[in-house]
Amino acid sequence: MTGHIARIRMTRDVTVTAAFVSLIVLLVAVAALTSDTFLTQTNLTNLLKQMVTTGLLAFGMLVVILTGGIDLSVGSVVAFSGILTAGLVSGLPIPVAMAVGVLSGVGFGLINGVLVARFGLAAFVVTLASLTTIRGLAFVYSEVPIAPEDPAFFTLGSAMAGPIPVSTLIMLAVFVVGGVFLTRTPAGRSIVAIGGNAETVRLAGINVPRHVTLAYTISGACAGLAGVILASRVGIAQPSVGVAFELDAIAACVIGGASLAGGRGSARATFGGVLVLVLINNLLNLYGVQSFWQQVLKGLIIIAVILVQRTNRVRG
Amino acid sequence: MxxxxxxxxxxxxxxxxxxxxxxxxxxxxxxxxxxxxxxxxxxxxxxxxxxxxxxxxxxxxxxxxxxxxxxxxxxxxxxxxxxxxxxxxxxxxxxxxxxxxxxxxxxxxxxxxxxxxxxxxxxxxxxxxxxxxxxxxxxxxxxxxxxxxxxxxxxxxxxxxxxxxxxxxxxxxxxxxxxxxxxxxxxxxxxxxxxxxxxxxxxxxxxxxxxxxxxxxxxxxxxxxxxxxxxxxxxxxGRRLEQIYPARRETTAETRLAVSRLSRKGEFEDVSFELRAGEIVGLFGLVGSGRSELARCVFGAEPATGGSGAYRSPAEAIAAGLALVTEDRKRSGLVLGMTVLDNIALATMRANRRGPLIDTAGRKRRVGEMIDRLGIQPGGCATMPVAALSGGNQQKAVLAKWLLAGPRVLILDEPTRGVDMATRVDIYRMVDDLARRGLAVLLISSDLTEVLGATDRVLVMREGRLAGDLRSEATTEDEVLAYAIGQAA
The missing domain is CATH 3.40.50.300 (P-loop containing nucleotide triphosphate hydrolases)
Incomplete structure (x- = not known):
């Protein structure tokens, strides 16, 4: 009987993956057939660039969600790291300014992690508080947008490696390295296991608070990187950017089958979730759907995707 | 009707x-x-x-x-x-x-x-x-x-x-x-x-x-x-069981665990005992007597408030060769959402690495050997979710996790609760085998027959204190119970 369950589980995973891939293919096909602009170089490049922010945030979010937590502060971190970098460019070499921007994200993530893991506060509350705190800090740093004049500032966000934007490659690398981290390193397995059963992990001699802190730090680093890339791509850093970005990141994880209770989810499936989300966005834009309706449709589509997954799981 | x-x-x-x-x-x-x-x-x-x-x-x-x-x-x-x-x-x-x-x-x-x-x-x-x-x-x-x-x-x-x-x-x-x-x-x-x-x-x-x-x-x-x-x-x-409990072993003099005047406020007080290599010691007590709390404290899962012999963290305890199979495998023994492989390898991930990565081939082999050795059913279940195993096999998986760490002291908290007789006999044999290989075993149990049959010595706890230290061969169920409820002469 148990062997049977394993078989079901495996075929179910295959079915879910197949369903996923066909959904993405379907979206692409619909887009290609119904819109003249979808397959144009400009649109595809745009699409690849737009994926970067959601992708980076989604991976960081996944790591936190795997521990059974949540990071609501990522949108604010995007704004802060972007505006900090743009502000520092005038006085520091660009790579250093960018590194400082990313490090600010690491720092915020570390603080979130310590508050959640060492002080045992609820992740939702901690990161909700840091969402508003960090957003405030971004405005304190500069109330007005900062647009650096040095063209080298735009390189990270706009450079191309052949047909593919460099920033997209960076995001892909994060997923590849991150996927290996989650499946093949002791720390990655520990993070997944903590979301499944923290007490078991603790009794196995693994330092749970340290790994939970690491998860939030990774999320902060991803958000910091996303902020720097976004500012570089747009060419201007705004303290108001990134509102509600955390929702897209969470949605991508959930579409990818991650459980908000922790312990279940993968980098690969989350990347699939990012693709679905970005394709839907792009499609709605191409159709010229009004932005408020876009929000409505996006919400409904997410619910539909999750329902389909749920029925698959139950049937399996 | x-x-x-x-x-x-x-x-x-x-x-x-x-x-x-x-x-x-x-x-x-x-x-x-x-x-x-x-x-x-x-x-x-x-x-x-x-x-x-x-x-x-x-x-x-x-x-x-x-x-x-x-x-x-x-x-x-x-x-x-x-x-x-x-x-x-x-x-x-x-x-x-x-x-x-x-x-x-x-x-x-x-x-x-x-x-x-x-x-x-x-x-x-x-x-x-x-x-x-x-x-x-x-x-x-x-x-x-x-x-x-x-x-x-x-x-x-x-x-x-x-x-x-x-x-x-x-x-x-x-x-x-x-x-x-x-x-x-x-x-x-x-x-x-x-x-x-x-x-x-x-x-x-x-x-x-x-x-x-x-x-x-x-x-x-x-x-x-x-x-x-x-x-x-x-x-x-489906077979005749000649004997439920294995024959007793020779114990050696080498002390593997020495706990002295250990206390944890509100749970147990002033507990001292020693475990020697090759010895199976039972720990009996009524619910609320502080048995499991004592085990968790020795293992470093909860801090002690007095005395010595307890480890400061599970990591330290594991490094010193301790292993703790807890009472409730769903709450603290297994990660149910993960595979059998992940669960069995959990306590030994850091020790088995190639550079920063887990040595996946070596891990698979070691876990596979452990599955065979303990007879976890179905065979070759490494990639199955651990939740798909039956209760007795899940219990064996928890045991496998700790055996992989090569322990010198094994603490088993109610390892046979909710386990059928045939699997129990398997577990007794396994524990006996481990003791013969020189492990010191602390067997916490609320089953009187088991606590006498499977052990060399029985420690009895009552209301957080050690009330008796009896030789299993020389005592009776009634005597153990009398110590546990405080009516011993």
């Missing part, structure tokens, strides 16, 4: 787990169902409870064929089931748990609380559990009391068949007596009680008739007067 199952088959997907079960129960009878883990007892219970529609076969009540479509359907026909897993909602009062969904109302629709509590009290009284206050939060009650609430809940309305799945697993002493008294009263009232249990001594005492289920078939139907515990064990296991 009489209940009859004929040719009941049950399949999940393309695997059949019940192969045509015939079973007859009469009113006023206590019908015991015994069988090893995975024999099909749970499925049988689910069929009776209406939680699972049988694939083929029929269920007759008083000779009339009935199709149970849902648990609600079974309930309406007077068939009540108390599962092993409690369904009590801890955040609600006992009254709310008992009357769930059927509250008396005042005019205007508000709940009539005085009346609700009165009805709840009535239910508890009639079940013989009148000592429970219906006004308290159910979560505040001990597990034993929660179990009693669960049983009282099943008795609301007109009950004709009561199915009890391992009801005594969490009960002891007077609580157990209350349960037995209740079952006897129900029998006199003409209720058919289907009693599923691993505890054969109870079955022999309570049952009017006994059926043995094995591999999805009823293989024997008998009565307590016509059989013996040994025969039942043999039937369940």
């Amino acid at each position: 009489s209940l009859e199952l004929r040719g009941v088959r049950q399949s999940y997907g393309d695997v059949e787990v019940l192969h045509g079960v015939d079973l007859t129960g009469r009113p006023g009878e206590v019908l015991a169902v015994v069988g090893a883990n995975g024999a099909g007892k749970s499925t049988l219970i689910r069929v009776l409870a209406g939680a699972q529609r049988m694939t083929s076969g029929e269920l007759r009540i008083d000779g009339e064929r009935v199709d149970l479509r849902s648990p609600h359907d079974a309930h309406a026909r007077g068939i009540r089931t108390v599962y092993q897993e409690l369904s009590i909602v801890g955040g609600l009062s006992v009254t709310e748990n008992l009357l769930m969904g059927a509250f008396p109302r005042r005019r205007g629709g508000l709940i009539d609380w005085p009346e609700a509590h009165r009805r709840a009290q009535e239910l508890l009284d009639s079940a013989g559990f009148g000592a429970i206050d219906p006004r308290v939060l159910a979560g505040r009650l001990s597990v034993a009391r929660q179990q009693m609430v669960e049983i009282a809940k099943a008795l609301a309305g007109e009950v004709r068949v009561l199915v009890l799945d391992e009801p005594s697993a969490v009960l002891a002493g007077s609580d157990l007596d209350a349960l037995f008294a209740l079952i006897r009263r129900l029998r006199e009232r003409g209720v058919l009680v289907v009693y599923v249990s691993h505890r054969l001594a109870e079955v022999m005492e309570l049952a009017d008739s006994i059926v043995v289920i094995k591999d999805g078939l009823i293989i024997a139907a008998t009565e307590p007067a016509r059989t013996s515990e040994t025969e039942l064990i043999g039937l369940m296991a």
